Amino acid sequence: MSDFRLKVFNSVAQHLSFTKAAGELFITQPAVTKHIRELEQQYGTRLFERKGNAVFLTPAGELLKRYAGQILHLYQEAAFELSTLQSKHSGILRLGASTTIGQYLIAPLLAKYYEKFPQIELSLLNGNTEMIENAVLSHAIDLGVVEGKKHHSGIKYVDFMDDELVAVVHSNSKLAPLEEISIEQLTQIPLVLRERGSGTLEVIESALKEHNLKLSSLQIIMHLGGTESIKSFLEHANCMAFLSIRSIQKELITGQLKLIKVKDLVLLRKFWLIHLQGQPEAMAESFMRFAFREYSRK
Structure with a gap:
């Protein structure tokens, strides 16, 4: 139903890469170039500029990117509703x-x-x-x-969708009076973290690398296999944990848990839908x- 050229454009605009767009859409790079060229001829303007190996959106490309996202979303809505009727x-x-x-x-x-x-x-x-x-x-x-x-x-x-990990302590903890700590102070605080193989630990490890730190630099007293286990542990220990902001909404409202800001430590992540290639x-x-x-x- 949707104009495939628009889908190609949107992929290049998102990745700023003809190669990545080709891989995502399972077509060749020359095919990507052909579709973009046809769109540029249709609209009578350039949509991308190349500087060396880098690709940039032109002002016209920026404008089309905004509308392309909306159009493709509407295509998706229509396809879903039609499939609901037919199946x-x-x-x-x-x-x-x-x-x-x-x-x-x-x-x-x-x-x-x-x-x-x-x-x-x-x-x-x-x-x-x-x-x-x-x-x-x-x-x-x-x-x-x-x-x-x-x-x-x-x-x-x-x-x-997007998610954020935040540092939390129990409101009865000796750490509760803290409002903000530095990266250096973080290395001195007892921590309870998720187990190896968890996405949460992966994000923390990646963020620490940006500050030339490893997990071994932290005072990890325990790894636990679930958020609820960590919440329960915090209730009985003077420790800090990193949890998804989505997982602690009730505890923040009731005042059971308190957020502690770790200066310059950004723990943003994505949630992904995954299936076989x-x-x-x-x-x-x-x-x-x-x-x-x-x-x-x-």
């Missing part, structure tokens, strides 16, 4: 979600999906990011939602459209 949507959909997402994000989405498609039998596997990626690779699940990106060559990663199964693709549709409304 009974019955069968089994095997999903997997990493721990944080499974506990705090996916349940409301599954409830809405079941309400719209009660004929579909849903199953959900929970585990850390590494476990969910392995489940996709072994065909144990059709679609996963994870909080880390391991770059497995056999997996397609689709940007779903290539076109996802029809039911998995339908769920992806539904998920994007629901969260674009928020």
Whole structure:
């Protein structure tokens, strides 16, 4: 339904790379160049400029990028609604979600999906990011939602939504009077963190590298396998933890947990929808459209 040239343009505009766009769309780089050239001829203006190996959007390209996103989203909406009319949507959909997402994000989405498609039998596997990626690779699940990106060559990663990790302590902790600490102070504070293989730990490790620090530089007293376990541990220990802001909303409202700012430490991450490389199964693709549709409304 959608103009493929517009999809090609949007991919190049997002990545600022003809090569990455070709890889994402499973076409050749000359084909990408051809589609962009045809768009430029259609609109009578250049959309990209090249400076050496770098690619930049022109003012016209910036303008088209804004509209392309809106147009492609409308195409997606229309395709989803039409497929809903044409199909009974019955069968089994095997999903997997990493721990944080499974506990705090996916349940409301599954409830809405079941309400719209009660004929579909849903199953959900929970585990850390590494476990969910392995489940996709072994065909144990059709679609996963994870909080880390391991770059497995056999997996397609689709940007779903943003998240932030924050430093927290229990309000009764001796650390609670703190408002802001430096990176150097962080290395002196007892920490309880997620286990190896979790997307949360991966993000922390990556952020520390930007400050020439390793996990071994921190005073990690324990690794635990879930957010709820960490919350419970904090209640009984003078420790700090890094948790998803989405996972502690209730505790922040009730005052059980307190945020501590770590100066110059940015812990932003993506949540990803993952499936095997290539076109996802029809039911998995339908769920992806539904998920994007629901969260674009928020």
